[in-house]
Amino acid sequence: MANWLQLRWGVSLTVVWGIVFILSAAACQSAPDLDAELQTVIQAQALTRLDPGPVQAPALVALGQALYFDKILSGNRDIACATCHHPQEHSGDDLPVSIGTGGVGLGQTRQIGYGRSFIPRNAPELFNRGAAEWHTMFWDSRVMLGADGRFQTPAGDKLPATITTLLAAQAMFPVTSADEMRGAAGDLDVFGQPNELALIAADDLPAIWQALLNRLLAIPGYQALFAAAYPDVPLPELEFAHAANAIAAFEIEAYTFYHTPWYQYLEGDLAALPDEAKAGALLFFGEAGCSGCHSGPLFTDQLHHNLAVPQVGPGKGDEAPLDFGRFRETGDLADKFAFRTPPLHNVAISGPWLHNGAFSTLEAVIEHHLDPEKSLREYDTAVHLPPDLRGTFQNDPALLDELLQTVDPQLAPTRNLSSREVQQLIAFLEALTDPGMAEKVAYLVPTAVPSGLSVDESSH
Ligand code: HEC
Ligand code: HEC
Structure with a gap:
């Protein structure tokens, strides 16, 4: 009896192990080879993980978040950075080419305004722009960090020295574009008031930036946010470049997603x-x-x-x-x-x-x-x-x-x-997608902004 039992268990164990072996071999078919090959490539090409760059100062991020979602930065008070680079649209706008001031809605449902033209290019995603490797911005790199460490931008020597990063240098320009944010001469804003930004000559960038700063500093909420972000800079010494630096800090904080x-x-x-x-x-x-x-x-x-x-x-x-x-x-x-x-x-x-x-x-x-x-x-x-x-x-x-x-x-x-x-x-x-993006979206969109203007949110 004992012998028979032993024999029976011995046989069935052999069968079980055999089945396990066959199943596991089938499941992992070629996987070890793929890994070995890929490890060789990773070593040979010295493939490395992304270094996302430094963490941003919270007070700077708070100011930047308000500015990024606030339509006060547009001549007609109808479009924000977020309209074309929205968290719910994965930092883009889900459109082939963007729709600027005068448009209505968000994402695929956004409609172009009467008499306006489409923006020439696709709004890129803004992921991981805090990484130190970045030295180009825009599809044609018209904003660049030169080999000499200086920013090359369409503003030439008019770019304020206060700008700290390439991403901040970029943020100086969407507000100056008539089609994107500034509006056309003669436009009225959403309250039917004249758009003062659109009346400034297109090449007088310093005047456009100053007019924007004047708008911001007239709002108590912004006075407080700027004071918290820049405790050492008295309000009269602020420039629009300080706003751009804060917007860049928010973009980095909001869209650093590399845990793929x-x-x-x-x-x-x-x-x-x-x-x-x-x-x-x-x-x-x-x-x-x-x-x-x-x-x-x-x-x-x-x-x-x-x-x-x-x-x-x-x-x-x-x-x-x-x-x-x-x-x-x-x-x-x-x-x-x-x-x-x-x-x-x-x-x-x-x-x-x-x-x-x-x-x-x-x-x-x-x-x-x-x-x-x-x-x-x-x-x-x-x-x-x-x-x-x-x-x-x-x-x-x-x-x-x-x-x-x-x-x-x-x-x-x-x-x-x-x-x-x-x-x-x-x-x-x-496999280059960070699943964390979806969860963070809700935290990125503020319920209100200091100007009191509406904040874009998608209905889907
Ligand atoms: C000769 C350089 C070059 C090679 C090689 C190349 N790409 Fe590209 N890729 C580009 C450029 C440049 C663009 C953008 C072109 C444009 O928009 O006019 C692009 C765009 C893309 C995009 C769209 C990204 C976006 O955000 O719009 C994807 C995806 C992509 N490439 C994947 C690949 C894959 C996969 C391969 C290999 C089969 C590959 N690329 C090979 C240069 C290259
Ligand atoms: C009307 C839609 C629109 C608005 C509003 C807008 N953008 Fe963009 N953004 C674009 C488009 C389109 C491009 C690409 C333009 C090009 O490359 O010529 C772009 C490019 C960028 C880039 C370059 C990314 C890269 O790596 O090349 C950044 C950063 C950016 N925008 C941030 C901002 C910020 C900050 C604001 C607000 C101050 C803003 N955008 C407002 C549509 C928009």
Whole structure:
């Protein structure tokens, strides 16, 4: 009896262990190989985690939050930074190209105002702009930190020395743009009062900034917030640059989101990434050639490349309806139609994508990178654009040829990728999303701002 029992348990244990072995082998199929390969790539390419930069002073952040959501910074008192870079829209506006002053609503439901034009470009996400690596701002890097440590901006030597960071230097400009925030001469604000900001000459930036500061300091709530943020600066010595520094502090505090599965994987948690994303990472840093341009901890070389992106939207400057991109800043033909490589943290939640929002799916963005010719020639506005922008696609054959002839040679893939591999790349991009963003949104939107003007909130 004892022998029989022993025998029976022995047999069944063997069977059980056999089944466990087979099941686990099936479940982890190829996973150890993927990890070994990926670890080799991580070491060989010295891939590192993002350093988000220093924590911001709370009083500065509090002032910056009020300013960021307050429509007082716009000539017509109808649009704030948050309108186009809203927490509920993942720090963008969920539109292909933005809608400035005169518009109504938030996100996809935002409507353009009568007689106004669209903003030339897509409002980028604002994630992790506190990282020390940043030395460019805007799709054409028209705000830059030079090698000499000085800010290069459209304001030239008019940029106040009080500006502390590149992000703060950027914040000086949306308020000066007539289409975005300042308004057009003759505009009346939301109370029917004349818009004094729109009457100032467009190139007199110091006068625009001073007029904005005058508005702010007339409000007791702002006097208190400025005094708390800048205890050593008497109110009469404040400049608009102090406001810009505070806005930058808030942007960093609000939108630092880098705790992604990819970050966890780099920290040693091999289970943080699904196999699909691991395979995608191998392609991204390998055969698909993505990391040639989307390099470093921010996933951008901060250089400019022509990807032959369909030209949609109103266009920019004298070249409208075209947008020459970086060429507008340098005059160098090699920069024609080139735009700064965007960073990729949280990219899966920050569509529509590219400098003009030309694509509404990540799949189409990747397919475009892999075969710009096919993608450009077969571009379907009905798939990717809302009805009011479809007519803006510039499909003149000579233009399409020019875009394709000058496409960045680095884009050439070493081989065709299968649709399975495109899905793997998407899985990797999705692993660059910090799940914490969704929970923090509610804390970022204030219930009221010192001017008493309405605060944008989305209905969805
Ligand atoms: C009308 C919509 C709109 C408003 C209002 C607006 N922005 Fe933007 N923002 C944009 C667009 C569009 C771009 C890209 C423009 C370009 O690259 O030419 C941009 C670019 C930026 C960038 C550059 C990010 C990068 O890495 O290139 C930052 C930072 C930014 N905005 C912050 C702000 C702040 C701060 C305010 C308020 C003072 C503001 N924006 C107001 C639409 C808007
Ligand atoms: C030659 C440099 C280069 C290479 C290689 C490259 N990209 Fe890009 N990528 C860019 C530039 C530049 C843009 C923006 C172009 C524009 O808007 O006109 C961009 C845009 C993107 C965007 C949209 C981001 C946003 O916020 O709009 C994604 C996603 C992306 N690339 C992923 C990839 C993937 C995946 C690969 C590899 C298959 C890859 N890229 C290879 C330069 C490159």
